[in-house]
Amino acid sequence: MAAFKAFLNSPVGPKTTHFWGPVANWGFVAAPKNYNWWLQQGLVDTQKPPEMISSNMTAAMCVYSGLFMRFAWMVQPRNYLLLVCHASNETVQLYQLSRWAKAQG
Amino acid sequence: MANSKLQAIWNHPAGPKTIHFWAPTFKWGISIANIVDFSKPPEKLSYPHQIVVACSGVIWSRYSTVITPKNWNLLAVNASMAGTGMYQLARKIQHDYFSETGAAVAEE
Numbered sequence: 001m002a003a004f005k006a007f008l009n010s011p012v013g014p015k016t017t018h019f020w021g022p023v024a025n026w027g028f029v030a031a032p033k034n035y036n037w038w039l040q041q042g043l044v045d046t047q048k049p050p051e052m053i054s055s056n057m058t059a060a061m062c063v064y065s066g067l068f069m070r071f072a073w074m075v076q077p078r079n080y081l082l083l084v085c086h087a088s089n090e091t092v093q094l095y096q097l098s099r100w101a102k103a104q105g
Numbered sequence: 106m107a108n109s110k111l112q113a114i115w116n117h118p119a120g121p122k123t124i125h126f127w128a129p130t131f132k133w134g135i136s137i138a139n140i141v142d143f144s145k146p147p148e149k150l151s152y153p154h155q156i157v158v159a160c161s162g163v164i165w166s167r168y169s170t171v172i173t174p175k176n177w178n179l180l181a182v183n184a185s186m187a188g189t190g191m192y193q194l195a196r197k198i199q200h201d202y203f204s205e206t207g208a209a210v211a212e213e
Contacts, residue, residue, distance in 0.1 A: 021168040024161035064131055071128040076173035 022081040050103035065090040118174040129179040139189040147200035155193045162187025
């Protein structure tokens with residue numbers, strides 16, 4: 001209980017923008033029915049056949065999340081929530097990239 | 106004189122030697138992709154997606170002014186994301202609810 005209260009009042013907690021920024025990023029992962037070609041990238045798409053994977057977009061997403069993982073680490077205050085968000089996206093994108101590469105034969 | 110100004114930028118805490126510069130710079134690519142999509146027919150746009158783009162743009166704009174170092178590049182790119190998201194939403198709403206062709210869609 002005390003730990004939860006400490007979290008609520010922390011300088012990077014839910015009363016601050018430092019919290020809601022990263023939360024908003026999860027929206028990109030979760031938003032259903034992504035019609036945009038550049039956002040056909042979320043977890044849902046790991047179920048899709050590898051022919052549908054865009055290697056350009058996936059590679060760009062790998063660079064993007066890599067950059068923002070570093071950003072989350074270096075920014076003041078250090079933002080672990082953002083780091084985790086981008087680390088998971090990085091993992092998903094690298095996985096997609098490996099699925100695409102395998103399908104190239 | 107120009108030299109020292111350039112040097113000031115080069116050595117800035119959010120300048121090109123730091124991640125605070127490159128992360129937002131790369132994000133401009135996403136904003137530009139949304140601008141390219143202005144020419145997409147509204148039927149192809151997704152409400153949840155554009156709402157996420159607009160909301161996250163607004164939240165992140167605020168974020169860039171409360172971090173250290175303050176990041177105007179990040180502010181600019183997220184303000185642009187918010188703007189493009191809201192514009193796309195307006196296009197889609199206009200099409201679905203306020204136009205002849207869209208009215209049929211909205212009534213489904």
